[in-house]
Amino acid sequence: MATESSTEALPRVCIIGAGCSGFTTAKRLKDYGIPFDVYEGSDDIGGNWYYGNPNGLSSCYQSLHIDTSKWRLAFEDFPVPEDWPDYPHHSQLLQYFHDYVDHFDLRRHITFNTRVTKAERREGGGWDITLSTGETRQYDALCVANGHHWDARIPDYPGSFTGEQIHSHHYRTPFEPIDCVGKRVLVVGMGNSAMDIASELSQRPIASKLFVSARRGVWVLPKYYNGAPLDKNPAPAWMPRKMRQKLGERFIKKLVGRMSDYGLPDPEIGPFESHATVSGEFLLRAGSGDIEMKGAIERLDGDGVIFADGSREQIDAIVWATGYDISFPFFDEPAFKADADNCPPPLYKRIMKPDVPDLFYLGLGQPLPTLVNFAEQQSKLVAAYLAGGYAPPDESEMHETIVADEKYHTGQFYESRRHTIQLDFDAYVRDLLKEIEAGKKRADRVGNRLPVPARSLAEA
Numbered sequence: 001m002a003t004e005s006s007t008e009a010l011p012r013v014c015i016i017g018a019g020c021s022g023f024t025t026a027k028r029l030k031d032y033g034i035p036f037d038v039y040e041g042s043d044d045i046g047g048n049w050y051y052g053n054p055n056g057l058s059s060c061y062q063s064l065h066i067d068t069s070k071w072r073l074a075f076e077d078f079p080v081p082e083d084w085p086d087y088p089h090h091s092q093l094l095q096y097f098h099d100y101v102d103h104f105d106l107r108r109h110i111t112f113n114t115r116v117t118k119a120e121r122r123e124g125g126g127w128d129i130t131l132s133t134g135e136t137r138q139y140d141a142l143c144v145a146n147g148h149h150w151d152a153r154i155p156d157y158p159g160s161f162t163g164e165q166i167h168s169h170h171y172r173t174p175f176e177p178i179d180c181v182g183k184r185v186l187v188v189g190m191g192n193s194a195m196d197i198a199s200e201l202s203q204r205p206i207a208s209k210l211f212v213s214a215r216r217g218v219w220v221l222p223k224y225y226n227g228a229p230l231d232k233n234p235a236p237a238w239m240p241r242k243m244r245q246k247l248g249e250r251f252i253k254k255l256v257g258r259m260s261d262y263g264l265p266d267p268e269i270g271p272f273e274s275h276a277t278v279s280g281e282f283l284l285r286a287g288s289g290d291i292e293m294k295g296a297i298e299r300l301d302g303d304g305v306i307f308a309d310g311s312r313e314q315i316d317a318i319v320w321a322t323g324y325d326i327s328f329p330f331f332d333e334p335a336f337k338a339d340a341d342n343c344p345p346p347l348y349k350r351i352m353k354p355d356v357p358d359l360f361y362l363g364l365g366q367p368l369p370t371l372v373n374f375a376e377q378q379s380k381l382v383a384a385y386l387a388g389g390y391a392p393p394d395e396s397e398m399h400e401t402i403v404a405d406e407k408y409h410t411g412q413f414y415e416s417r418r419h420t421i422q423l424d425f426d427a428y429v430r431d432l433l434k435e436i437e438a439g440k441k442r443a444d445r446v447g448n449r450l451p452v453p454a455r456s457l458a459e460a
Contacts, residue, residue: 009454010034011140011358011386014129016116016330019047020097021363021375022145024075027104028379032387037139038106039131041115045101046094048149052172057150059169059193063200064090066372067192067278069229072425073372075100086229087280093372119144119330125358126455138456141358141386144328145375148364148421151327154320159300161318168193168321174206178317182208186305186313188297189321190214191418195279197319202290211313213305215296217265223280225255230278231369234426241427245272245412262287265295273412275422276368323418326364342417346402349432350423351378352385354398358452366418367425377429381436388448390439405431 013029015022018040029036042055051060065087066073073093074080078100084092101107118130119142130136152167164178168189174180185207187198194212202210223230252271260266262283267274285291296308304314326338336359338344348354350365360382363375384390392398409428413419443449 008388008450011450011452011454012036012456013141013143013386014039014116014119014127014137014139015143015145016119017047017145017147018042018045018101018110018112019145019147019363020049020372021147022047022143023097023101023106023110024373024376025143025145025362025379025382026106026109027100028376028383029386030104030106030109032383034383034386036109036143037137038110039114039116039129040110040112041132043112045107045110046097047147049090049094049097051090051094057147059149060090061171061197062173064196066090066093067223068370068372069223069231071229071232072370075373075376078103087223116330118332120332121356121359125452127358140454140456141360141452143360143362143382144364145362146328146330148326148366149324151325152320153323153325153417155322157297157300159306160302161300161305161315162302163316163318165318165320168197168319169324171197171319174201180207180317181205183316184209184211184314185317185319186211186213186294186315187319187321188213189323190218190220190277191275191321191323192277192279194319194321195220195277195282197321198291199279199281199285201319202285204290209292210290211292211294211315213294213297213307214265216269217259217267218274218277219252219259219267219271220256220262220264220282221252221271221276221278222256222283223278234369236426238430241408241412241424245270248272256283263289263291264293274416275366275413275418325417326421338420341420343420346399346406348392348398348402349378349381349405349435350421350428351381352392352398354392354395354402364421365423365428366421367423367428370425374425377432381432381439384436384440384443386450386452388450389443390436391442391446391451392439393442 013036015026015038018038026038042053048058050058069086070080070084115132117132120128127139127142128136152169180201185201187194198212201207249270263286294307298306298308304312306312326342326344328337331337351360353359362378367374409423413422
């Protein structure tokens with residue numbers, strides 16, 4: 001992994017978060033000999049996939065199985081266990097993460113029970129990182145890997161509700177933190193968490209009645225096709241997007257039929273014009289009459305909810321599966337944060353801010369089909385860049401590319417807070433690897449000079 005610049009001192013890096021994006025980035029920096037520290041607010045690794053995480057930031061529920069098949073979520077240099085089922089349970093995925101961290105000896109680089117409370121960029125470059133211990137440390141570069149499925153968002157509706165309510169982020173079992181047995185339960189939303197929770201609660205021994213509220217219909221995709229995971233053999237990344245989308249829509253419509261066949265509202269959009277909703281059970285539950293669909297919520301009404309069609313249902317408990325805000329609580333600088341519409345700052349290849357050469361965002365995407373090894377791919381660019389083996393194009397070209405990339409990855413989706421960081425994993429990775437190769441040639445032309453100097457080591 002060495003470059004011609006390896007005789008120089010390499011920059012010292014701070015990584016925020018020891019979830020899958022943080023620790024795979026750490027592994028890549030270690031490969032390049034780049035010094036780094038990882039700060040994790042919890043007592044162990046895993047982030048969102050650490051069930052019962054004491055930092056309160058995990059969205060895992062007890063029955064959760066990942067919606068990505070094992071064929072698509074494995075790290076490149078650390079295969080998943082051969083005896084895994086196609087769709088592993090969250091506990092298996094977490095153990096895989098632990099095995100990865102221990103195999104590559106990353107744990108000693110992680111400071112646990114320590115949050116980054118403030119990250120402030122110095123004038124001229126470098127970062128002052130303030131920790132929850134009260135200490136401030138200096139770093140040459142910052143990798144942000146704090147995740148985007150933890151800052152739960154509940155929409156504001158007129159009226160008030162007197163029953164129990166939680167966000168899906170806090171749902172653990174049908175009995176915790178609220179007991180749903182024998183209750184009339186409303187699940188709001190039709191994303192993947194909503195599918196799982198509604199399917200679980202709609203079983204007859206649990207909720208006495210299960211409602212699902214959605215503003216619009218969605219396509220619900222099965223997990224299997226012809227005996228194999230649906231995501232195992234995707235269309236090739238080289239195929240033009242419009243062609244892949246057209247062929248995919250024809251395939252999905254033939255595979256699942258109309259949503260109204262299951263008692264669900266028919267979507268007004270195509271299967272790939274919103275973030276994919278995948279469930280192996282929801283269509284069965286809906287078709288079996290265990291789920292009653294409702295439209296958008298008009299207002300909350302004491303012990304009930306009034307919907308847009310004027311109907312009212314008595315409700316005992318609400319589970320809001322209404323998504324998350326993208327948050328970076330350690331930044332004060334607005335240019336480093338998501339805006340009011342949940343759009344993150346414009347980033348080159350979803351990683352680099354063109355005018356800030358020592359700041360990198362890892363895992364800040366909603367890639368289809370998988371997020372687990374997304375940052376692993378991004379870390380290839382970050383590590384090569386910090387070691388002098390990659391150079392980006394000039395800022396004007398970077399900004400032009402950002403606009404084009406965003407149009408490509410999000411242009412087909414309807415406008416929504418949930419679609420601001422969508423991307424196609426295979427097409428993204430193919431493009432990213434091409435860019436890394438082009439950046440290597442640019443770096444070679446300038447003598448592989450380090451774009452981020454090692455100031456903090458000299459000051460230490």
